[in-house]
Amino acid sequence: MAANMRGLTQFIADIRGARVRELEEKRINKEMANIRKKFKDGNLDGYQKKKYVAKIIFTYILGYKVDVGHMEAVNLISSSKYSEKQIGYLAVTLLMHENSDFLRLVVNSIRKDLDENNEVSNCLALHAIANVGSSEMAEALSEDVHRLLISPTSQTFVKKKAALTLLRLYRKHPTVIPAAEWALRLVSIMDDQDLGVVICVTSLIMALAQDHLDAYAVCYTKAVDRLHRLVIEGEYSATYAYYKVPSPWLQVKLLRLLQYYPPSEDATLRSVLHEVLQTIMNNSAEPSRNVQHNNAQHAVLFEAISLAIHLDTSSPLVGTSAILLARFISSKETNVRYLGLDTMAHLAARADSLEPLKKHQGTIILSLRDKDISVRRRALDLLYSMCDTDNSELIVGELLRYLKVADYALREEMVLKIAILTEKYANSYKWYVDTILQLISAAGDHVGDEVWYRVVQIVTNTEDLQEYAAKVVFEHLKSPSTHESLVKVGGYILGEYGHLIANDTGYSPLEQFQVLHSKSQFCVASTRSLLLSTYIKWVNVFPEIKPQLINIFERYRHVLDAELQQRACEFYSLASRPDDDEVLQNVCEEMPPFPPRVSALIGRLNRKLGDTEDKRTWIHGGKEMNLERHGNSRKATLGPGSSATGTATVTDTADAQDVMSSLAGLNLSSSGDQLDLSRVDVVAPRVAVGPSVEKWFNKLTCSAEGLLYEDVQIQIGIKSKYQGHLGQLAIYLGNKISVPLTSFTSTIHVNDSEALSATFAKIPPNTLVPRTQSQQLLHVECKKVFSSFPILTVSFLAGAHQSISIRLPISVTKFIEGVKLGQADFFERWKVIGGPPREAQAVFPIPLDGTGQLDLVRYRQVVSGNHLEILEDVDPNPSNLVAAGVLHTSVDGKVGCLLRLEPNREAKLCRLTVRSTSEDVAMEVLRLIEKLLRSDCS
Amino acid sequence: MISAFFIFNQKGEVLISRLYRTDFKRSIADVFRIQVVSNSDVRSPIITLGSTSFFHVRVNNLYIVCVTKTNANAALVFEFCYRFISIAKSYFGKVDEESVKNNFVLIYELIDEISDYGYPQNSEIDTLKSYITTESVISSAIAAEESSKITTQATGATSWRRGDVKYKKNEAFVDVVETVNLSMSAKGTVLRADVDGHIQMRAYLSGTPECKFGLNDKLVIDKNSQGGASDAVELDDCRFHQCVRLNEFDTSRTISFIPPDGEFELMRYRSTSNVKLPLRVIPTVNEIGTTQVSYNIAVKANFGTKLSATNVVLRIPTPLNTTGVDCKVANGKAKYVPAENVVVWKIPRIQGGQECTFNATAGLTSTTTRQVWARPPIDVDFEVLMLTASGLIVRFLKVFEKSNYHSIKWVRYLTKASGSYQIRF
Numbered sequence A: 001m002a003a004n005m006r007g008l009t010q011f012i013a014d015i016r017g018a019r020v021r022e023l024e025e026k027r028i029n030k031e032m033a034n035i036r037k038k039f040k041d042g043n044l045d046g047y048q049k050k051k052y053v054a055k056i057i058f059t060y061i062l063g064y065k066v067d068v069g070h071m072e073a074v075n076l077i078s079s080s081k082y083s084e085k086q087i088g089y090l091a092v093t094l095l096m097h098e099n100s101d102f103l104r105l106v107v108n109s110i111r112k113d114l115d116e117n118n119e120v121s122n123c124l125a126l127h128a129i130a131n132v133g134s135s136e137m138a139e140a141l142s143e144d145v146h147r148l149l150i151s152p153t154s155q156t157f158v159k160k161k162a163a164l165t166l167l168r169l170y171r172k173h174p175t176v177i178p179a180a181e182w183a184l185r186l187v188s189i190m191d192d193q194d195l196g197v198v199i200c201v202t203s204l205i206m207a208l209a210q211d212h213l214d215a216y217a218v219c220y221t222k223a224v225d226r227l228h229r230l231v232i233e234g235e236y237s238a239t240y241a242y243y244k245v246p247s248p249w250l251q252v253k254l255l256r257l258l259q260y261y262p263p264s265e266d267a268t269l270r271s272v273l274h275e276v277l278q279t280i281m282n283n284s285a286e287p288s289r290n291v292q293h294n295n296a297q298h299a300v301l302f303e304a305i306s307l308a309i310h311l312d313t314s315s316p317l318v319g320t321s322a323i324l325l326a327r328f329i330s331s332k333e334t335n336v337r338y339l340g341l342d343t344m345a346h347l348a349a350r351a352d353s354l355e356p357l358k359k360h361q362g363t364i365i366l367s368l369r370d371k372d373i374s375v376r377r378r379a380l381d382l383l384y385s386m387c388d389t390d391n392s393e394l395i396v397g398e399l400l401r402y403l404k405v406a407d408y409a410l411r412e413e414m415v416l417k418i419a420i421l422t423e424k425y426a427n428s429y430k431w432y433v434d435t436i437l438q439l440i441s442a443a444g445d446h447v448g449d450e451v452w453y454r455v456v457q458i459v460t461n462t463e464d465l466q467e468y469a470a471k472v473v474f475e476h477l478k479s480p481s482t483h484e485s486l487v488k489v490g491g492y493i494l495g496e497y498g499h500l501i502a503n504d505t506g507y508s509p510l511e512q513f514q515v516l517h518s519k520s521q522f523c524v525a526s527t528r529s530l531l532l533s534t535y536i537k538w539v540n541v542f543p544e545i546k547p548q549l550i551n552i553f554e555r556y557r558h559v560l561d562a563e564l565q566q567r568a569c570e571f572y573s574l575a576s577r578p579d580d581d582e583v584l585q586n587v588c589e590e591m592p593p594f595p596p597r598v599s600a601l602i603g604r605l606n607r608k609l610g611d612t613e614d615k616r617t618w619i620h621g622g623k624e625m626n627l628e629r630h631g632n633s634r635k636a637t638l639g640p641g642s643s644a645t646g647t648a649t650v651t652d653t654a655d656a657q658d659v660m661s662s663l664a665g666l667n668l669s670s671s672g673d674q675l676d677l678s679r680v681d682v683v684a685p686r687v688a689v690g691p692s693v694e695k696w697f698n699k700l701t702c703s704a705e706g707l708l709y710e711d712v713q714i715q716i717g718i719k720s721k722y723q724g725h726l727g728q729l730a731i732y733l734g735n736k737i738s739v740p741l742t743s744f745t746s747t748i749h750v751n752d753s754e755a756l757s758a759t760f761a762k763i764p765p766n767t768l769v770p771r772t773q774s775q776q777l778l779h780v781e782c783k784k785v786f787s788s789f790p791i792l793t794v795s796f797l798a799g800a801h802q803s804i805s806i807r808l809p810i811s812v813t814k815f816i817e818g819v820k821l822g823q824a825d826f827f828e829r830w831k832v833i834g835g836p837p838r839e840a841q842a843v844f845p846i847p848l849d850g851t852g853q854l855d856l857v858r859y860r861q862v863v864s865g866n867h868l869e870i871l872e873d874v875d876p877n878p879s880n881l882v883a884a885g886v887l888h889t890s891v892d893g894k895v896g897c898l899l900r901l902e903p904n905r906e907a908k909l910c911r912l913t914v915r916s917t918s919e920d921v922a923m924e925v926l927r928l929i930e931k932l933l934r935s936d937c938s
Numbered sequence B: 001m002i003s004a005f006f007i008f009n010q011k012g013e014v015l016i017s018r019l020y021r022t023d024f025k026r027s028i029a030d031v032f033r034i035q036v037v038s039n040s041d042v043r044s045p046i047i048t049l050g051s052t053s054f055f056h057v058r059v060n061n062l063y064i065v066c067v068t069k070t071n072a073n074a075a076l077v078f079e080f081c082y083r084f085i086s087i088a089k090s091y092f093g094k095v096d097e098e099s100v101k102n103n104f105v106l107i108y109e110l111i112d113e114i115s116d117y118g119y120p121q122n123s124e125i126d127t128l129k130s131y132i133t134t135e136s137v138i139s140s141a142i143a144a145e146e147s148s149k150i151t152t153q154a155t156g157a158t159s160w161r162r163g164d165v166k167y168k169k170n171e172a173f174v175d176v177v178e179t180v181n182l183s184m185s186a187k188g189t190v191l192r193a194d195v196d197g198h199i200q201m202r203a204y205l206s207g208t209p210e211c212k213f214g215l216n217d218k219l220v221i222d223k224n225s226q227g228g229a230s231d232a233v234e235l236d237d238c239r240f241h242q243c244v245r246l247n248e249f250d251t252s253r254t255i256s257f258i259p260p261d262g263e264f265e266l267m268r269y270r271s272t273s274n275v276k277l278p279l280r281v282i283p284t285v286n287e288i289g290t291t292q293v294s295y296n297i298a299v300k301a302n303f304g305t306k307l308s309a310t311n312v313v314l315r316i317p318t319p320l321n322t323t324g325v326d327c328k329v330a331n332g333k334a335k336y337v338p339a340e341n342v343v344v345w346k347i348p349r350i351q352g353g354q355e356c357t358f359n360a361t362a363g364l365t366s367t368t369t370r371q372v373w374a375r376p377p378i379d380v381d382f383e384v385l386m387l388t389a390s391g392l393i394v395r396f397l398k399v400f401e402k403s404n405y406h407s408i409k410w411v412r413y414l415t416k417a418s419g420s421y422q423i424r425f
Helices: A005-016 A019-041 A046-061 A070-077 A082-095 A103-115 A119-132 A133-149 A156-172 A178-190 A195-211 A219-231 A247-259 A265-283 A291-310 A316-329 A335-348 A360-368 A373-386 A392-403 A408-425 A431-444 A449-461 A467-479 A484-502 A509-521 A523-543 A543-556 A562-575 A582-587 A601-608 A623-638 A643-656 A659-663 A672-677 A693-702 A824-833 A856-866 A919-935 B028-037 B072-090 B099-100 B104-114 B126-131 B139-157 B245-254
Strands: A707-710 A714-723 A725-734 A743-747 A756-758 A773-782 A793-797 A800-808 A815-817 A841-846 A883-889 A891-902 A909-916 B001-008 B015-020 B046-049 B052-059 B062-067 B173-185 B189-202 B211-216 B236-240 B255-257 B261-270 B279-288 B290-299 B306-319 B320-328 B331-338 B342-351 B357-362 B379-385 B394-400 B408-417 B422-423
Touching: A019 B320, A046 A070, A046 A082, A046 A659, A070 A082, A070 A103, A082 A103, A082 A119, A082 A841, A103 A119, A103 A133, A119 A133, A133 A178, A133 A316, A133 B379, A156 A178, A156 A195, A178 A195, A178 A219, A178 A743, A178 A793, A178 A800, A219 A247, A247 A291, A247 B001, A247 B015, A247 B046, A265 A291, A265 A316, A265 A756, A291 A316, A291 A335, A291 A743, A316 A335, A316 A360, A335 A360, A335 A373, A335 A773, A335 B099, A360 A392, A373 A392, A373 A408, A392 A431, A392 A909, A408 A431, A408 A449, A408 A509, A408 A856, A431 A449, A431 A467, A431 A484, A449 A467, A449 A484, A467 A484, A467 B236, A484 B279, A509 A543, A509 A891, A523 A543, A523 A582, A562 A582, A562 B394, A582 A707, A623 B255, A693 A707, A693 A800, A707 A800, A707 B046, A714 A793, A725 A743, A773 A883, A773 A919, A800 B306, A824 A891, A841 A891, A841 A919, A856 A883, A856 A891, A856 A919, A883 B001, A909 A919, A909 B139, B015 B099, B015 B104, B015 B139, B028 B046, B028 B052, B052 B072, B062 B072, B072 B099, B072 B104, B099 B104, B104 B126, B173 B394, B245 B255, B255 B261, B255 B306, B279 B306, B279 B379, B279 B422, B290 B306, B290 B342, B306 B357, B320 B342, B331 B357, B331 B408, B342 B357, B394 B408
Parallel strands: B173 B408, B173 B422
Antiparallel strands: A707 A714, A714 A725, A725 A773, A743 A793, A756 A773, A793 A800, A815 A883, A841 A909, A883 A891, A891 A909, B001 B015, B001 B062, B046 B052, B052 B062, B173 B189, B189 B261, B211 B255, B211 B394, B236 B261, B279 B290, B290 B357, B306 B342, B306 B379, B320 B357, B331 B342, B379 B408, B379 B422
């Protein structure tokens, strides 16, 4: 191609050779005129079109405006030659704005290329979609891209690109992609043979899962499994090992993905994960000589430590990581120090005990003086997070000392953090006032208004503090250069409480006045007006300096600033009233205490944190802050639709609130309507139905083993065993076809995880070999009474992606153990329990058997299938059934249960009565047995 | 005053760097390069950053830059720049990157001579040439003699002229050169028409001659003081060479002077009223649909039939999406130049009173974004000999000398337009 596009080469050479801009412009004008002429004349062959479009592209990327050639570019896309198609796509992605009308013309050509069974065309089309990323394209083509990604015939290369294209589309237009709908299918690709595809898909899932945590919950198991295979079993091809670390990128992504989810309850997953993290930490214990190897190892290690912290802060793993981190923060390499401090801040933000970190306090404080500013920042964050009542004075003192030499870029943040820490961990109010005043005088320019508002609030609300504060402020004001914020604080505090210290030597009214007034000429109008208010307060309490003050009001009556003038006039007339007038006294009453308010400072600090692509899973600050935040975010993500709306409202309202309303302590991060949004329950997977499914299920509810589901591809059988509140289910999964079922995933969905837990004994294998059966053990534990059946979802790839959800026949009655009781015992208990509400009764029609008789055998089967012991000779009527049992639960303990069944042949009705010490149990047992008896399962 | 003097090339590389004072470092040149040369938005010749002002003049892709920290007289600084350009021109012809590089030693010598500690000094070309030469070194004896003459000349009553000038043939040439600037609206009303004129004199006269110069009878030199008749020639902003006796001019309006030897610019003026436009251009341009533009342009010579305009060049703009232009002309040649998006119509000569026409059709191509054509103005360049657009005429030039010799005087007029004779359509 390059060889025969002589014109293009010449054109580029000419432009490169142009000495001045004018010459270049002339050359381009000439060429463009030529191209216009050629295009107008038409009759161009593909090669010529390609050449001219290439020239146009070159002109465009030099920064010139181009307004021809778009149509030709569109035509080139549908060319059959690769080189022409490529130039066409290049032109489309470069020249066309995402809202360009021409893109409509391209959509069809792109779709054709996506449909084509040609890797190269597919890739070009995917590139174009990702680069342009317009909403129109996203709407029209995201389905096709998705199809390419999931199609078994796609090449790995195409799959990779398709995944990344979807990621790009999702980031730009999150609403276009039905993320929740595609969840299972996308997650199944995480089992792909090719690690490259897995990396790309994991990136996509990371983005999607952040907004659809529950829809993508399946990926948790997959990620753990993948990590296990990668790290422990070493299942990866040699090309994916980077300096002996198996695919560090994938590891990091998986570890990060796991952090988006709350720690799993599943003991198996936990132990596997623990093993993985342990291995990663062991592998990295020895730093290697090779820089790249080190980098890769550290990348994985830091993410692993983060995950360990996320999972459980008290686990021994975290102990190990704390030791590792301590080593890192004193490392020679800046990057390692940075990451060490960052991760340590994560630890400090989540850990219960800060003791392990406090050992390194000295090192961390030294890091504040690191030569790299980003390291300094991280050190600051860490100190902020690890501060508590014990070390607050030390840390704040250190920060204050450092503030004076700190970088300007860092100061504002430091000031805020110091202010928050001082307030939060102040042991004494004196210390608080001292520190804040020191802060204002040291870094006045960087002190936001919120900081001094807060001082005033606290001083006003704390009576013991007022005299002390007035003295300290006065001392600070005496220094020759004071910042305006300090003047404001001084003006307010001396005005309110100056009279408290007026009798001490050195603090006389006149001295107070002179010190304060000497500052006023350097201040802006708003500060001066505050000072005027101070003076009128003084007119009230210090009659001895009244003449001077009136003199000042007099002068200010003529200034140009409207606010100042008005105040001066009003105060002047107020002050010149006769001495015995009460108006002045009433006006200048002491300020009442402020209503208690939440500090606005933290809100201010959090607002400053920018949001990047991948959300942080923690914030700086103590453990409480993280817990609170976690609660909020959980609510937000549970809401319908994407969480983006949830967080948007939070930030919007936070931005909208002005300083005053934030002072009032309105914490808007959890408003009422948001709580309502969060009430929506997670939608359970849709259960497979069919008459035979129902039949198999019913049969299994009263027997220990049998078939649960069967179709042409798969057969699922169950064997179960119960002992007390524990149960064990062996699930047999049989592959009936002659190809392996890949990406095999089985998950258990329990509606009420408080009452029932169900976990697999180990992570199930992800392929099912043809014509074999595999067994998976499921442990169940009954904690409380529950009413819904757990749902088993099995998904696999057999050509297409299939997903089957079936109810598992695990009911409350399975945890009942029969008890033998004599007639007397039975009736005694029956009476003790008494009638409603602890009795549940129902009368319902029952089917008769073929001969028109009561099917007593079946009734017995049903009752004993539900693990109740049938008591003979208790009821005089032989057709009546009486049974008893005890339900074992791990939380609520044992619950007794008595049952009486009275069928009536003539009326074809039967009466079922269940009495239990717990009304829930009675209801539930009644419901279960009634259902079985009603159904005609002959 | 001027603290530093630089010459930059197109790319912002420093060719000449001279610091007259210590208040700048050489790195101040980088500031100019970043703020002006590489910033295409800057069009103003004066940029003030903080307390530093940059004055620049562009000539042939060079930037002549003066930097100052004080509140200097901007007109003086620009005059200094232009003076430098004219000096450089007379020393080595063309001022461009090549010649600056070739003559950098000479340039340093010159800029040291014409400015001392940032204050402009004698910049008379003839005087400079007497002691800054490009020739080989003269022997020391003559050099000593020459230098003593310089001292007497510089300290004498007429610092611009030596006393001992001798010519066999005493001659004086006067050139009145006027540049016409015009901008005419599409409706044919004159938005702006003015004349920049200067009178260039070459005096080859012996001794110390006293010259007297007379212009039109009805000449209004300072418009504000007198009403002025409607047909009078009004001159604004007259500026004279330093040899002209200004007090005499102020009292009796006569221009009397002792000329320097050789070529100099006697006066410079501007005229904004009663400007005679030598060429009338009547354009009719129609956009036919979105695919064609038709042109019909007539040019009429608006002066006596004995005179003629030469080197007439019309630059007729075409839309940016022109594919080709089909031109028909009776006089001269017309050609579409795609590089500049104009049709260039060259007419070698137009006799007074004659009219030429131009007919053309430009074909357009369709574009992605439909933009209205800005219709830039038609630009006309021409020269007319023996005509002054302002109507200024030299009535007499008298030369008085002690020896009372006979002298020959020549007067020439030229009116021209280059680049700013524009007609909108």
